[in-house]
Every structure is written in structure tokens, then in C-alpha cells.
Amino acid sequence: GQQLNQSPQSMFIQEGEDVSMNCTSSSIFNTWLWYKQDPGEGPVLLIALYKAGELTSNGRLTAQFGITRKDSFLNISASIPSDVGIYFCAGQLRGGTSYGKLTFGQGTILTVHP
Amino acid sequence: NAGVTQTPKFQVLKTGQSMTLQCAQDMNHEYMSWYRQDPGMGLRLIHYSVGAGITDQGEVPNGYNVSRSTTEDFPLRLLSAAPSQTSVYFCASSYSPRTGDGSNYGYTFGSGTRLTVV
Numbered sequence: 001g002q003q004l005n006q007s008p009q010s011m012f013i014q015e016g017e018d019v020s021m022n023c024t025s026s027s028i029f030n031t032w033l034w035y036k037q038d039p040g041e042g043p044v045l046l047i048a049l050y051k052a053g054e055l056t057s058n059g060r061l062t063a064q065f066g067i068t069r070k071d072s073f074l075n076i077s078a079s080i081p082s083d084v085g086i087y088f089c090a091g092q093l094r095g096g097t098s099y100g101k102l103t104f105g106q107g108t109i110l111t112v113h114p
Numbered sequence: 115n116a117g118v119t120q121t122p123k124f125q126v127l128k129t130g131q132s133m134t135l136q137c138a139q140d141m142n143h144e145y146m147s148w149y150r151q152d153p154g155m156g157l158r159l160i161h162y163s164v165g166a167g168i169t170d171q172g173e174v175p176n177g178y179n180v181s182r183s184t185t186e187d188f189p190l191r192l193l194s195a196a197p198s199q200t201s202v203y204f205c206a207s208s209y210s211p212r213t214g215d216g217s218n219y220g221y222t223f224g225s226g227t228r229l230t231v232v
């Protein structure tokens with residue numbers, strides 16, 4: 001099956017620093033999604049990207065859909081303690097029943113020191 | 115709106131027991147899925163459904179059954195629980211291309227069921 005490689009696996013940063021994480025795939029996706037998961041909760045959608053080259057922002061978060069459709073990155077600017085959590089990328093194909101399936105990266109564990 | 119509701123939140127089973135994890139959504143989403151989350155492995159798709167009466171297998175379907183008799187509900191059945199099924203299970207739902215507006219296909223997740231098989 002398709003594999004998503006997400007890096008880094010974990011990050012320890014100081015409050016106020018910027019953060020960058022990325023996902024790469026061996027095959028193309030038509031949609032890239034970025035989720036955040038807090039302890040004991042389900043993933044919450046942060047940003048959705050639907051077109052190659054698309055750059056989308058949501059507050060301090062910015063994500064881009066790679067031109068090759070095989071990668072995506074997420075940036076968090078001026079990190080704050082509540083940014084702590086696990087961040088997941090997910091890829092989705094379109095067409096037929098492919099919409100029903102998401103392929104997830106392994107996650108990036110973010111720790112923010114005050 | 116309640117969103118995606120999963121029950122129970124916690125469950126302990128003995129090896130060989132069967133049980134059903136419940137999932138309900140009130141957003142009129144056509145697509146629903148079940149994922150399991152294990153440490154260091156992200157979320158892996160178990161089964162999914164693109165509408166009432168239609169289900170298909172995901173990446174790790176063995177040992178699980180699903181059915182979709184209504185748009186709102188998508189239960190996951192463990193036929194004979196094994197320790198390898200100890201995990202956190204998430205249900206998710208989404209609009210389909212037919213009912214979405216082209217910008218809202220991201221899945222909404224429930225808060226999970228933490229299952230331990232002993």
C-alpha cells in the first residue's frame with residue numbers, strides 16, 4: 001500500500017520559535033490534510049489542501065501542497081504552549097471509493113517549553 | 115451538533131470475547147471509516163463505507179466486521195478478540211464529492227475507544 005513518511009518524529013522547541021514538519025509519499029495524492037491530536041482525543045483537522053502548489057494558512061499555521069503531489073509541509077509560526085500535541089499528515093486520492101480512504105503519516109510529537 | 119460520537123470510551127475484553135464498538139454521526143456525512151492507532155504507527159484504516167449498504171476493507175481488516183444499514187451509524191464488530199487488537203479505535207466521517215461543496219472533504223473524528231484485550 002501507499003506509505004507516508006513524516007518527519008521529524010519529534011520536536012522539542014522553545015515558546016516563540018517557528019516549527020516546520022513535512023510528509024513525503026512514494027505515490028501521488030490529490031488531497032493533503034493536516035491534523036492535530038491532543039492527548040485522549042481524536043485528530044482535529046487543521047488545514048486541507050486540494051490543489052498541487054496550493055499554499056493555505058490558518059492563523060499561525062501554513063501548509064503547502066507540493067507541486068509533484070507527493071509531498072506537503074506544515075509550518076507553525078511563533079509557537080505557544082497549547083501547540084503541544086501530535087501532528088499528522090494524511091493523503092487522500094479522488095475518484096470512485098478512494099475518497100473513503102485516508103493514508104496517515106506516523107505523526108510528529110511537538111513539545112513546547114515555556 | 116454532536117459530531118461523531120463513539121461508545122464506549124474504554125473497554126477491557128478477555129481473549130476470545132466479541133463486542134461491538136458504536137459510532138454515530140449527525141452531520142449527514144455519506145463517508146464513514148474506522149481506524150486504529152498504535153504507538154509510532156499513526157492511524158491505519160480498518161474498514162470504510164461510502165454510503166448506506168456499501169462497505170469495503172482498508173489496510174488492516176482481519177478480525178473486524180462492519181455494516182452500514184443507516185447513514186448515521188457505522189458499528190465495528192470484533193469477532194473474537196485477540197491481544198493484538200489492543201489499540202485505540204477512531205471512527206471518522208466526511209462529506210462525499212456528491213454532497214460536499216468541494217472544500218470540505220476532510221474527515222471529522224470521534225474521541226476514540228481505548229480497547230484492551232487481556
